[in-house]
Amino acid sequence: MKFAKPLIITLVLSAIAGSALADSVLSVHAPYVRLMPPGIKTTGSFMLIKNDGDDDRRLVRADSPAARIVELHTHLNENGVMKMRAVPHIEVKSHSQTELKPGSFHVMLIDLTAPLNEGDKVPITLEFDDGSTIELAAPVKKPHAAMPMPHR
Template structure:
């Protein structure tokens, strides 16, 4: 009888212990993730229902002591996502596919129209204004981050800037 009770106590203790370790690990991962990379103001520029591509924009901050690379972005419902940079080349605006985006140590990379962006190619269904697009960002330090980008109109300033460059 005594032995059974002891065993029970021991297994309960180990259960509590295991749960605590688990909780600590989770907490630590969460904190580590928040301290290393943060993403602000993620958004997707609204587009007509037949648009073949959509642009996603955001600010990615690196709070760590080392440089970090964004390697890829993934989401469901698109043929693929690519990392792009718009450059002014030979009198034209061109989008150039990039292998990665660098976020310097204690620095920030701003993805915005006419510059760095995530290109979402061939949507099965173009999201509407106000919708949220779930995008998973994968970094070279083993971290990944899931963000929710709101679909909204580009600012008039962005379109003007684009027009200015195009003409």
């Protein structure tokens, strides 16, 4: 058939365009990494993840060259004590958003490879359950003045 080949190319191109669109329904807003006192080699990254797509998505992995170990965490209230726990994924429902914030979900940066300074941009890669990824440069920010500082 004479028209078979162009038709196949068109189908392949629209499939590629379709998958590119599928990736862009996820977006990250206002990411930051919490500045910790000197000598503390662990910190958290926080952000708002939006899902404008029709499918629920899960953040399944985070990675960063700034830390030797990167984990997805949440805070749980266990008998009145707030504890951090690693979680296998963080859900971002269809047409909804999930806020990673202090006291809740966060990306844990464990064993920083170098000290972080205020204003540094920390590269972070987020990977979702559909295989899509988002690259971030999260600025290092001082914790909110209202936030209690850790006791020494």
